[in-house]
Amino acid sequence: MASATNPPAAGFGTSPDAPYDLAVIGGGINGCGIARDAAGRGACVVLFEQDDLASATSSRSTKLIHGGLRYLEHYEFRLVREALMERERLWAIAPHIIAPLRFVLPHHAGLRPAWLLRLGLLLYDHIGGRKLLPATRTLDLAHDAAGKPLKDDAAKAFEYSDCWVEDARLVVLNAMDAAVRGASIRTRTRITAARRENGLWRLETEGGGTVWARSLVNAAGPWVGAVLNGVIHTDAKASVRMVQGSHIVVPRLYDHDRCYIFQNGDGRIVFAIPYEHDFTLIGTTDRDYHGDPAQVAATPEEIAYLCAAASEYFRSAVMPESVVWTYSGVRPLYDDGASRAQEATRDYVLTLDAPQGQAPLLSIFGGKITTYRRLAEAAIARLAPHAPWAARATWTEVGALPGGDFPVGGFAALVNAIAAAYPWLVRRTVTRLARAYGTRARDILAGSTGIADLGRHFGADLYEREVRYLMAAEWARRAEDVLWRRGKLGLRLSPRESAALDDFMQSVGP
Template sequence: MDRVFDLAIIGGGINGCGIARDAAGRGNSVFLCEMNDLASGTSSWSTKLVHGGLRYLEYYEFRLVREALIEREILWQIAPHIIRPLRFVLPHHSGLRPAWLLRLGLFLYDHIGGRHLLPPTRSVDLAHDEVGKPLIANRYTKGFEYSDCFVDDARLVVLTARDAADRGAEIHTRTRAVEIRQADGIWQVTVENTISGARTTINARALVNAGGPWVEQVLSSGSGVNARAKVRLVQGSHIVVRKLYEHDRAYMFQNADGRIIFVIPYQDDFTLIGTTDRDYDGDPSKVKASNEEIQYLCASASEYLKNPVTPEDVVWTYSGVRPLYDDGASEAKAATRDYVFELDTPGGAPLLSIYGGKITTYRRLAEEALERLAPYLRSAKAKEGWTGKQPLPGGDMDVSAIAALTAELVRKYSFLPSAHANRMAHAYGTRAAKVLGSAKSMADLGQSFGASLTESEVRYLMSAEWACTAEDVVWRRSKLGLRLSSDQIAALDAWIAANRAAGERPLREAGGRT
């Protein structure tokens, strides 16, 4: 008889990978398929924050904010290499929210989520503090500074998948679910390799629909389920410009339309500005920042910054579609960011569909998903939550140890420029040595593709992290796309294609233990 997995998951974003990790760690056999690359949809196009969501307090989302604040420190502790603390400056705009309301919101933000590691809120004299220097003089004289965290979003997804695979899960990228049906209490999922076109059918006792923006399309693939919940697609666009200021703090700016934007130091030499919120009804795979959104973000930032930001300053844009639960809110900005589950059991076979969610709360979402599915799973460990205590790959160190790790890499690999060692530490943590191996010189790391990207690293990303194209490497796993020319990226793509064609480890084999 063909193998029957305990759990099949459709969707390789943060929610799907989070559930795969949790389920595999509880002793379940897990199959996950993703039609493109891991994190290639919504998960890699975020504002790159692990945060409580200060503005959600205005919509009385106290449960969500509390959960997100608790998760913020948990995630930092299990992945301190890809998550770092970030202080945010919130200038007081005299024509918008009153100072007492901001103070109250920040008091709640500091106290409802069990903050233990991050520093508390403080008032800031913007007329004299260095964080006021980039702002328009005399317009903003007071403000507040509070804590949240920055995250490498795509690496969070990939490392979560890596840990799931290390615990026995099968992770299949470039694998589309083309038909789902149930028979005799078992789900039969027909999947197609999007590169070769080959099809196969896998069997599973339970099925999770973590399709994100495509959650409704998954249900229409033969599941026999008529969804009660609806997804609301909301576009969020970001712009990246050259570094706007020298200090290391981010800003949260209030806009006259009631929305907020973040201005965040990005990759040392750049500044990230976002996000927009507007309803979207097109193909989620074709979303892009519009000229209107670019102008909106530039104008919003220029309302505060003494050196205006113009569309001509923009060096890169990106846009994603958030698959929010449709709660009937009149505006996209007011739609809930909380998550909702819909559990159906046609023919006795459980199908759990996921609507909404945030990167920050993905681990808790996965726990709750497994709690919902526990009656249908065979593992004796089905009710044991564990993911908040076990580090992600490379994260087995203290939250303050990243500088020491970088210094150790510089000592061990003395030929490595300090900036290169720093990038290795922040991307791979304690697994950096797996990438660098026994190299004694830069030549030992193989071909150089530019911007410190070497053959050794690319081979590691192909064999251990499911990288299949240059896009997978430079825009998701290494974030070096801004530092490489189009010719360099094309050369890398050709190299990867040639090495895959030559029979190096196929992508699907990266699902093994490493």
């Protein structure tokens, strides 16, 4: 089992005589993906995150592993092809937190023509090496169950495949695997200064610690520019465009398990996705953001926009007062000069600053959760001329993430096996644990013979044994880490129950 308190070897990284091979700033999906890849190639790695893992952009996505159908309109064929190729690869290495999802795209006269949608979906089906995901088909909405919750003004729809992901868990699992391979993961540790000294990077942490490293990766997401200018004190050669994307969650709007992708009159698209059994997730928006990324929140205008967009299609109107939760994130996109936020590229840009004889600095701009693994490979390839370990063979394409060591398509069998071993657990709880932890759900349940063995009950189906596991193995320190990032039980616990959980976690400590 990975440990959330995995200290490096004594003295390692604390002096120029024993530096880390690689230091990473940022505990989002890109930083954790790079740390995992590098550690698996034998590098001595340390990762710093100023808050909790996935505490910003990486836990606030639309929860999709997808090619990005709409990016074809902007001719981003390389990005779409790479993303499409990654869908089944990521599903294979994390079949517990990633699952196939069918998308229903209703056709409306006056918006994108049917021939254009067919052409886009033809490319979507064939340029990404699809093998397991079902192909596109045409639906008659008058007779298909997908048409039942929709208004009658759309007679036809196209149905295609992508995948759903629990985004924050994907980040945590990458960090766990990096730790298993020797990386030091330091959450709630902010870097206050970084400078080159004696051919190395000297990093100062809040609290007075010093760490030395041969190479530095700035994967700070929305803070990438702030790190460059305020921590490293160098002028950025590329700029970040912060784009706010907000989502709303409402009580479940329909009974089937497919997702809708709706075209809006303004040219944007909005998803409606089955969420946590009892809810529907609707998003996202695209608007430029100029504030503190840590303070981003869905605005009343965004909530109204998403409600109106969904109400254009669903028979039952979606009203702001029916929203049970909202979340908003800042996408740190590369600023390509696009006139509108929704037109800014979602592709990633890597900038390398490596003066002769000096320690290299690699900064990450943009990217999307679907292509994080390929981004990590590209990042390490850029470091290869300066780091011998970086030239070692790639490996993450086939290396299962923690808990994902079972076959694609084997999730139902895993649930059945856990349910048979612990028959006193209700099926819904077994399914939730299997979805979150995969085969490691057995680590949480090991030795228990009844519900009393799980310890204190905090609400819903959350018990002390799971909380202690998350603290020991997944760096959880506060109630919000457990309720909103390691899972979404925050939708089910009351404020009083959440406060009691936080009190408990503070009392037992790390």
